[in-house]
Amino acid sequence: MRIVFVASEVVPFAKTGGLADVCGTLPLALERLGHEIIVIMPRYSGIAAEKFIPGRVSTSGLGQGIKVYFIENKKFFDRPHIYGGAEGDYPDSLERFSFFCHEALRLLKDLKEPVDIIHCHDWQTGLLPLLVKKDAEADSFFQKTRVVLTLHNLAYQGVFPKGQYSKLGIGTGMFNEEGVEFHGKINLLKAGILFSDLVTTVSPGHAREIVTSEFGYGLEELLRQKKGCLVGILNGLDYDQWNPQTDPLIQPNYSDKDWLAKKILKKKLQSAFKLPSFGDIPIFGFVSRLCYQKGIDLFESAFESLMERPIQVVLQGVGEDKYQKIVQRLAKKYPQKFSALIKYDESLAHLVFAGSDFLLMPSVYEPCGLTQMIALRYGTVPIASYVGGLADTIVDLSEGALKGNGIVMPSYSVSGLLESMDRATGFFHQKDKMNALVTHAMSLRWTWDISAKRYIECYEECLK
Ligand code: ADP
Ligand code: GLC
Numbered sequence: 501m502r503i504v505f506v507a508s509e510v511v512p513f514a515k516t517g518g519l520a521d522v523c524g525t526l527p528l529a530l531e532r533l534g535h536e537i538i539v540i541m542p543r544y545s546g547i548a549a550e551k552f553i554p555g556r557v558s559t560s561g562l563g564q565g566i567k568v569y570f571i572e573n574k575k576f577f578d579r580p581h582i583y584g585g586a587e588g589d590y591p592d593s594l595e596r597f598s599f600f601c602h603e604a605l606r607l608l609k610d611l612k613e614p615v616d617i618i619h620c621h622d623w624q625t626g627l628l629p630l631l632v633k634k635d636a637e638a639d640s641f642f643q644k645t646r647v648v649l650t651l652h653n654l655a656y657q658g659v660f661p662k663g664q665y666s667k668l669g670i671g672t673g674m675f676n677e678e679g680v681e682f683h684g685k686i687n688l689l690k691a692g693i694l695f696s697d698l699v700t701t702v703s704p705g706h707a708r709e710i711v712t713s714e715f716g717y718g719l720e721e722l723l724r725q726k727k728g729c730l731v732g733i734l735n736g737l738d739y740d741q742w743n744p745q746t747d748p749l750i751q752p753n754y755s756d757k758d759w760l761a762k763k764i765l766k767k768k769l770q771s772a773f774k775l776p777s778f779g780d781i782p783i784f785g786f787v788s789r790l791c792y793q794k795g796i797d798l799f800e801s802a803f804e805s806l807m808e809r810p811i812q813v814v815l816q817g818v819g820e821d822k823y824q825k826i827v828q829r830l831a832k833k834y835p836q837k838f839s840a841l842i843k844y845d846e847s848l849a850h851l852v853f854a855g856s857d858f859l860l861m862p863s864v865y866e867p868c869g870l871t872q873m874i875a876l877r878y879g880t881v882p883i884a885s886y887v888g889g890l891a892d893t894i895v896d897l898s899e900g901a902l903k904g905n906g907i908v909m910p911s912y913s914v915s916g917l918l919e920s921m922d923r924a925t926g927f928f929h930q931k932d933k934m935n936a937l938v939t940h941a942m943s944l945r946w947t948w949d950i951s952a953k954r955y956i957e958c959y960e961e962c963l964k
């Protein structure tokens with residue numbers, strides 16, 4: 501099969517979160533299954549490409565033979581951020597990403613050989629399914645091509661005022677229920693869902709959630725109509741990239757047979773976050789985009805009670821101004837116990853995963869979550885809410901030593917978080933149990949191979 505991935509972020513070229521991890525590593529697994537993969541993404545500032553078609557596209561590589569095409573446009577993509585800074589998305593986001601979709605379509609046609617599957621990701625590529633279907637009405641090029649859209653985060657839908665319609669470049673007659681309109685506004689994710697042959701999301705649990713009003717973010721009815729064409733496939737993790745034994749970003753390295761080095765890394769972590777190293781107390785790490793989804797509000801509500809306890813918490817993240825300010829304010833209050841670094845930093849994130857005892861993930865919703873899988877690989881035990889992909893991957897310790905791999909919050913509440921963190925602390929001090937848990941955590945694998953096969957089955961189903 502010839503499969504093209506179209507996405508706004510892809511590791512190792514550009515990343516703000518798990519979307520990039522998925523779009524840079526699932527193609528590798530699909531390639532291993534013998535398929536031909538092409539990746540298309542914007543060329544943001546700082547991306548070094550190997551070859552250029554001046555002003556339009558440049559290319560690089562991934563895996564054995566995956567060609568990555570970068571859509572060029574200095575005005576739109578040569579900026580300090582991928583989507584925008586702490587104040588929010590850039591005001592011309594509609595233009596930036598509709599340009600990207602139009603250019604992706606043009607590039608695919610320029611490549612001459614039709615592809616079987618165009619796999620789009622999130623609202624930034626929401627216009628592309630519509631463009632492909634409209635093109636196929638007039639031209640044979642895309643007639644056999646099928647379009648798949650993966651929903652990584654339904655809360656971000658690419659909603660813009662009606663007044664921006666002309667900038668979409670789709671002519672007249674599409675600002676309606678059968679087009680891009682939703683509740684009087686342009687909604688690019690809605691258009692993507694409508695025009696795709698198959699919609700997927702990133703865990704089976706989240707696929708069940710998004711057809712409900714609690715998690716559907718207004719799109720539940722439309723998603724319910726998709727029924728047979730809505731599938732949840734759990735994300736995998738690239739265990740070559742996330743391997744404490746070979747990770748160049750942590751020193752010393754350690755393995756699942758001998759992870760004593762975690763103690764040294766804990767000290768390094770305390771030092772990086774300017775926390776004192778006192779007594780034998782657990783450290784809870786938090787690595788996250790700072791936004792509503794990740795449960796910063798709950799953390800803030802629980803904060804004073806948490807700080808009464810014999811623990812330390814380190815938080816690393818960037819995101820919305822509101823949450824950055826909350827975190828910075830909290831960090832001033834108990835400098836010996838809570839420290840936060842407001843930055844996107846790959847090396848530091850690896851140190852938090854390796855040096856912490858527990859990882860906090862009190863997400864309000866979590867389509868899949870890779871952070872808990874990464875933490876487990878580094879022998880750091882997750883504490884998480886029971887939603888989406890977290891519920892699909894984390895088994896509470898009460899299920900017994902062979903099954904349990906983390907702590908599931910009994911309720912989404914301050915008391916639920918405190919109770920879970922107290923359980924964690926209790927566990928931390930029962931050394932034998934804690935050691936067995938760390939060993940078990942490090943042995944767990946959610947590899948891409950299984951999920952990649954599932955994607956292929958779904959692609960094949962679409963092509964029938
Ligand atoms: P989401 O995609 O919702 O942000 P995931 O858990 O799927 O959540 O993936 C988050 C990814 O982004 C992980 O690879 C995590 O390590 C990384 N990450 C998040 N925040 C930071 C940060 N401040 N610095 C470095 N990496 C980060
Ligand atoms: C999103 C989700 C996260 C998921 C990631 C990759 O950003 O918030 O849960 O793991 O995409 O699919």
